[in-house]
Amino acid sequence: MSDDLLVVEDLEKHFPVTRGIIFQKQVASVQAVDGVSFTVKPGETLGVVGESGCGKSTMARCIMRLLDPTGGKVIFDGRDITNLSRAQMRPIRREMMMIFQDPYASLNARKRVGFIVAEALEVHKLGTDAEVKRRVQELLEVVGLNPEHYNRFPHEFSGGQRQRIGVARALAVNPKLIVCDEPVSALDVSVQAQILNLLKDLQQDFGLTYVFIAHDLNVVRHISDRVMVMYLGKVAELAERDKLYAAPKHPYTGALLSAVPIPNPEMGRQRKPVVLEGDVPSPINPPSACRFHPRCPRFHEGHCDVEEPPLYSFSNGHVAACHYPLERWPLTAEEFRKAQSGPTGAKATAEAEA
Amino acid sequence: MALLEVNDLKTYFRTDDGIVKAVDGVSFQVEKGQTLGIVGESGCGKSVTCLTIMGLNAKRNTITSGNALFRGEDLLTMNSRRLREIRGDDVAMIFQDPMTSLNPVHTIGRQLTEAVLLHRDVTKSQARARAVELLKAVGIPRADRRIDDYPHQFSGGMRQRVMIAMALVNDPDLLIADEPTTALDVTTQAQILELMNRLQREFGSAIIIITHDLGVVAETADDVVVMYAARIAEQGTVDEIFKRPHHPYTWGLLGSLPRLDTDTERLVQIPGQPPSLLNPPRGCRFHPRCPYVMNVCKQEEPELKQVTGDHDHLQRCWLDEQTKDREAAKLLHASMAEATS
Ligand SMILES: Nc1ncnc2c1ncn2[C@@H]1O[C@H](COP(=O)(O)OP(=O)(O)OP(=O)(O)O)[C@@H](O)[C@H]1O
Ligand SMILES: Nc1ncnc2c1ncn2[C@@H]1O[C@H](COP(=O)(O)OP(=O)(O)OP(=O)(O)O)[C@@H](O)[C@H]1O
Ligand SMILES: [Mg+2]
Ligand SMILES: [Mg+2]
Numbered sequence: 160m161s162d163d164l165l166v167v168e169d170l171e172k173h174f175p176v177t178r179g180i181i182f183q184k185q186v187a188s189v190q191a192v193d194g195v196s197f198t199v200k201p202g203e204t205l206g207v208v209g210e211s212g213c214g215k216s217t218m219a220r221c222i223m224r225l226l227d228p229t230g231g232k233v234i235f236d237g238r239d240i241t242n243l244s245r246a247q248m249r250p251i252r253r254e255m256m257m258i259f260q261d262p263y264a265s266l267n268a269r270k271r272v273g274f275i276v277a278e279a280l281e282v283h284k285l286g287t288d289a290e291v292k293r294r295v296q297e298l299l300e301v302v303g304l305n306p307e308h309y310n311r312f313p314h315e316f317s318g319g320q321r322q323r324i325g326v327a328r329a330l331a332v333n334p335k336l337i338v339c340d341e342p343v344s345a346l347d348v349s350v351q352a353q354i355l356n357l358l359k360d361l362q363q364d365f366g367l368t369y370v371f372i373a374h375d376l377n378v379v380r381h382i383s384d385r386v387m388v389m390y391l392g393k394v395a396e397l398a399e400r401d402k403l404y405a406a407p408k409h410p411y412t413g414a415l416l417s418a419v420p421i422p423n424p425e426m427g428r429q430r431k432p433v434v435l436e437g438d439v440p441s442p443i444n445p446p447s448a449c450r451f452h453p454r455c456p457r458f459h460e461g462h463c464d465v466e467e468p469p470l471y472s473f474s475n476g477h478v479a480a481c482h483y484p485l486e487r488w489p490l491t492a493e494e495f496r497k498a499q500s501g502p503t504g505a506k507a508t509a510e511a512e513a
Numbered sequence: 514m515a516l517l518e519v520n521d522l523k524t525y526f527r528t529d530d531g532i533v534k535a536v537d538g539v540s541f542q543v544e545k546g547q548t549l550g551i552v553g554e555s556g557c558g559k560s561v562t563c564l565t566i567m568g569l570n571a572k573r574n575t576i577t578s579g580n581a582l583f584r585g586e587d588l589l590t591m592n593s594r595r596l597r598e599i600r601g602d603d604v605a606m607i608f609q610d611p612m613t614s615l616n617p618v619h620t621i622g623r624q625l626t627e628a629v630l631l632h633r634d635v636t637k638s639q640a641r642a643r644a645v646e647l648l649k650a651v652g653i654p655r656a657d658r659r660i661d662d663y664p665h666q667f668s669g670g671m672r673q674r675v676m677i678a679m680a681l682v683n684d685p686d687l688l689i690a691d692e693p694t695t696a697l698d699v700t701t702q703a704q705i706l707e708l709m710n711r712l713q714r715e716f717g718s719a720i721i722i723i724t725h726d727l728g729v730v731a732e733t734a735d736d737v738v739v740m741y742a743a744r745i746a747e748q749g750t751v752d753e754i755f756k757r758p759h760h761p762y763t764w765g766l767l768g769s770l771p772r773l774d775t776d777t778e779r780l781v782q783i784p785g786q787p788p789s790l791l792n793p794p795r796g797c798r799f800h801p802r803c804p805y806v807m808n809v810c811k812q813e814e815p816e817l818k819q820v821t822g823d824h825d826h827l828q829r830c831w832l833d834e835q836t837k838d839r840e841a842a843k844l845l846h847a848s849m850a851e852a853t854s
Contacts, residue, residue, distance in 0.1 A: 356779050
């Protein structure tokens with residue numbers, strides 16, 4: 160048995176696409192998550208980034224068992240939870256919490272906020288009424304809300320305030336693992352700093368473990384120990400944070416890094432992102448072999464569209480699924496397009512991971 | 514005449530605990546073809562400002578005053594028929610919460626087609642074609658097929674893009690975009706911003722963009738309004754705000770950014786809690802959290818005044834200009850060091 164808190168093995172979630180009204184016939188499937196594997200150690204933060212619609216939230220929901228995976232395994236704290244029943248999951252639920260991406264949709268509109276946060280505590284029977292109320296008010300303050308917010312309804316909050324309610328609710332039961340799906344995207348940078356600092360403090364004090372999904376690459380860089388880049392249901396690249404930002408291997412990672420806006424009007428206007436051409440592919444009918452090939456500036460016909468790249472490994476633990484990885488970083492647009500190491504080169508320098 | 518002119522806008526909500534002054538005397542203008550960025554602390558009144566302009570606050574419990582002149586017509590007092598005509602056609606809004614603004618029981622296609630039919634004299638199939646075209650433009654793969662999906666079958670970012678498509682249906686003259694790209698990855702974000710840019714180039718539309726991403730503001734806005742606790746703390750051209758910010762709250766914002774070059778364990782955060790809008794602080798609303806606080810700040814609220822040498826740059830702070838210029842220069846220096854590293 161490993162010492163990992165979370166092990167995800169070959170996770171797969173396909174949604175059926177049906178036609179017909181009375182006799183629903185499955186005509187295809189959305190391959191939202193398609194063979195994703197990774198591990199997270201206790202006290203570690205794994206950042207997850209990737210294009211909108213690439214399967215991050217679906218993956219998170221499968222880990223939480225809010226969705227049933229169609230394949231693969233989820234092992235939490237040494238226990239395979241993939242096939243546990245609802246009742247068997249109940250005691251585990253308070254050890255793994257989730258902060259949802261859509262804060263409004265995940266809050267009960269008819270309940271006051273104090274109740275919503277307390278609910279997590281009460282479901283798990285943690286303390287008397289007075290204790291619960293005190294703890295809730297503490298939590299609200301910790302996430303930067305006023306005590307006057309205790310009696311309000313979700314619709315009376317701003318977008319960022321709702322997001323913080325979600326954070327407070329996740330923290331309520333002292334879980335071991337928190338899967339954060341865009342926990343700070345609706346927050347201004349100062350409140351965001353406050354939440355990120357809080358998450359880091361909690362990690363230090365209680366050894367919390369995070370899977371942290373976000374689009375803001377600066378935020379991910381700040382909070383993560385390792386970062387996973389997903390593309391269309393698969394892992395494109397996984398590496399230690401500094402490696403990924405300093406020396407990305409996958410062209411998609413490169414395109415992402417070059418697209419980060421710069422908070423400086425002059426420099427921002429000069430920024431030259433790598434433009435991804437072509438249509439965004441669909442998970443219903445994903446491209447053959449390397450799923451990124453139709454948009455990849457380094458595409459090699461007869462190779463990338465024929466042979467699916469395995470996760471080649473580079474230096475310790477840095478893996479990327481690309482036949483023509485980037486040689487260095489940053490690259491000029493010219494260099495970006497011209498892959499130097501041929502198919503044999505890539506294979507020679509990197510042995511495929513099983 | 515500006516395309517949109519907002520004067521002394523106030524929106525108060527009655528709640529069980531008292532009156533929440535969510536927007537408290539906000540004025541700004543937007544010219545044709547220009548982009549105004551609105552930034553500010555979470556909960557400071559950015560969305561409510563825009564919802565009020567669009568006439569979309571619940572009538573019950575809401576007290577509104579001031580005016581919002583769109584081509585000279587006051588959106589706040591016009592009759593609801595005229596407002597409906599303008600809304601979704603001349604003025605469109607992208608909402609912050611995509612799930613709440615999409616109807617969960619209707620397909621994406623039906624909602625988009627209805628938006629087209631409402632303002633345009635076209636056939637159903639033409640409307641549907643327009644809907645597919647827009648879904649493609651916002652980067653939804655296999656748009657022709659996914660148009661018959663329900664909102665819950667879309668990812669967070671895809672729903673947000675549907676909202677954007679919906680707002681662009683009739684090529685509006687004024688687009689109000691509330692956090693249009695927060696749920697999107699940076700490459701999709703770039704695509705959406707380009708789409709908005711094209712709307713501006715082709716139709717000379719004006720855009721109000723609310724965002725927490727200062728990078729997006731820097732790269733898209735012509736003018737910037739910085740709000741704090743229901744009021745404007747500072748406003749000016751984008752270059753002025755980023756190069757010569759004159760309000761300690763703006764300094765705090767620019768200073769809280771996670772930076773790519775530094776490995777700080779902790780981010781700088783503005784100390785203290787966001788203010789209550791039930792009982793906003795006396796004097797300058799930022800004073801309890803301001804590192805530069807003086808006695809006068811606790812007594813009297815500063816007015817929104819011009820910065821010497823730039824009549825477009827307004828700020829609300831008691832500090833002397835010398836100190837402000839010095840602090841602004843320090844910040845700029847730090848951010849230049851970061852960006853060039
Ligand atoms: N219906 C309501 N009743 C009472 N208070 C409200 C109501 N709607 C909004 N508020 C309050 O008004 C203030 C402004 O809200 P608004 O949604 O404009 O914030 P915002 O600046 O858009 O914040 P964010 O960046 O988090 O979206 C908030 O403090 C919020 O709690
Ligand atoms: N219930 C469902 N039925 C059918 N398809 C679904 C369903 N839920 C999600 N999908 C599809 O699965 C894919 C992945 O969705 P998911 O929400 O995981 O994306 P995501 O990576 O979280 O994106 P975002 O960054 O936009 O939130 C999308 O194409 C989405 O349309
Ligand atoms: Mg998601
Ligand atoms: Mg808002």
